Amino acid sequence: MNILITGANGQLGNEMRILSAQHPKHTYLFSDVFVPENSPVTVHPLDITDEAAVCGFVGEHCVDLIVNCAAYTNVDKAEQDEPVALKINADAVANLARSGARLIHISTDYVFSGDEHLPCREQDPVAPRTAYGRTKYAGEQALLAIQPDAIIFRTAWLYSEYGNNFMKTMIRLGQTKPEIGVVYDQIGTPTYALDLAQAIFAAIEADEWKAGIYHYTNEGVCSWYDFTLAIHEVYNMLHKDQINCRVKPILSEEYQYLTPRPHYSVLNKAKVKQTFGIQIPHWRDSLIACMQNIQ
Numbered sequence: 376m377n378i379l380i381t382g383a384n385g386q387l388g389n390e391m392r393i394l395s396a397q398h399p400k401h402t403y404l405f406s407d408v409f410v411p412e413n414s415p416v417t418v419h420p421l422d423i424t425d426e427a428a429v430c431g432f433v434g435e436h437c438v439d440l441i442v443n444c445a446a447y448t449n450v451d452k453a454e455q456d457e458p459v460a461l462k463i464n465a466d467a468v469a470n471l472a473r474s475g476a477r478l479i480h481i482s483t484d485y486v487f488s489g490d491e492h493l494p495c496r497e498q499d500p501v502a503p504r505t506a507y508g509r510t511k512y513a514g515e516q517a518l519l520a521i522q523p524d525a526i527i528f529r530t531a532w533l534y535s536e537y538g539n540n541f542m543k544t545m546i547r548l549g550q551t552k553p554e555i556g557v558v559y560d561q562i563g564t565p566t567y568a569l570d571l572a573q574a575i576f577a578a579i580e581a582d583e584w585k586a587g588i589y590h591y592t593n594e595g596v597c598s599w600y601d602f603t604l605a606i607h608e609v610y611n612m613l614h615k616d617q618i619n620c621r622v623k624p625i626l627s628e629e630y631q632y633l634t635p636r637p638h639y640s641v642l643n644k645a646k647v648k649q650t651f652g653i654q655i656p657h658w659r660d661s662l663i664a665c666m667q668n669i670q
């Protein structure tokens with residue numbers, strides 16, 4: 376198969392690139408809206424909001440499957456910038472869906488309200504509370520209207536050795552501040568993007584195409600506070616220059632969030648495990664693996 380990975384410069388896009396080397400029977404094309412000068416691989420410039428460019432690219436390279444890792448992911452900025460977020464997170468997904476290639480698309484826990492206290496299942500009612508969540512849900516709907524047999528992975532709390540993310544921010548703050556406050560009333564599951572990429576490859580390599588929406592995060596649950604403690608602990612285990620920062624648990628209302636955050640965004644992963652026969656690592660083990668990979 377000829378597989379196009381969009382958003383190749385992002386967290387998940389980079390992990391898909393790393394894993395593609397372990398699946399050499401396919402031919403891969405990588406694309407992103409901008410191409411950095413020092414890119415380690417050929418990344419084609421492709422703005423997915425440009426329908427003609429998407430169709431031209433897919434036709435020219437005979438793309439069979441698109442794994443759409445491209446997105447507008449800045450949750451706070453999306454509140455002021457919803458039309459642009461909608462263009463990238465929904466209209467562009469329709470462009471990809473109409474291009475003639477099959478789609479594996481990535482969505483988010485932000486399609487849910489976050490008010491529940493049980494892990495969300497794929498069929499649970501959505502109620503996005505943010506512009507980002509609304510645009511991502513619109514993307515799911517746009518895709519399924521054109522390709523009802525598409526595959527969608529909803530994930531949450533993504534981090535990776537690539538790009539900017541919470542793990543890297545907490546390392547930086549831990550190295551530079553004597554004390555930080557981190558919220559303990561938002562519960563979810565950190566997800567190593569490399570593990571999500573493994574699950575995506577399980578879907579690609581399955582004996583048959585298994586259409587549907589799937590929830591994927593690492594196993595376990597924690598608050599952002601617990602995650603921060605673990606980040607500092609693992610960092611100190613692996614490095615000589617120790618982080619010596621007091622982490623204080625605070626409430627969401629004490630933190631000046633620009634955008635409301637879900638209080639409970641744990642996803643139920645029974646369907647993805649059963650359908651693809653995969654085991655999912657616990658978030659703590661994956662955090663250690665990611666930090667070792669950074670080293």
Ligand SMILES: NC(=O)c1ccc[n+]([C@@H]2O[C@H](COP(=O)([O-])OP(=O)(O)OC[C@H]3O[C@@H](n4cnc5c(N)ncnc54)[C@H](OP(=O)(O)O)[C@@H]3O)[C@@H](O)[C@H]2O)c1
Nearest residue numbers: 382384385386387408422423445446448481483530531533
């Ligand atoms: N990060 C999370 O915590 C999280 C949580 C739940 C779900 N997700 C979903 O998981 C997926 C992967 O997220 P990620 O964290 O890997 O995202 P990311 O690191 O922000 O990467 C997204 C990539 O898409 C590119 N992009 C933006 N607009 C584009 C356009 N018009 N055409 C082509 N490429 C464009 C971005 O380029 P620029 O950087 O130059 O804009 C970036 O390289 C996304 O669908 C996201 O919504 C993420």
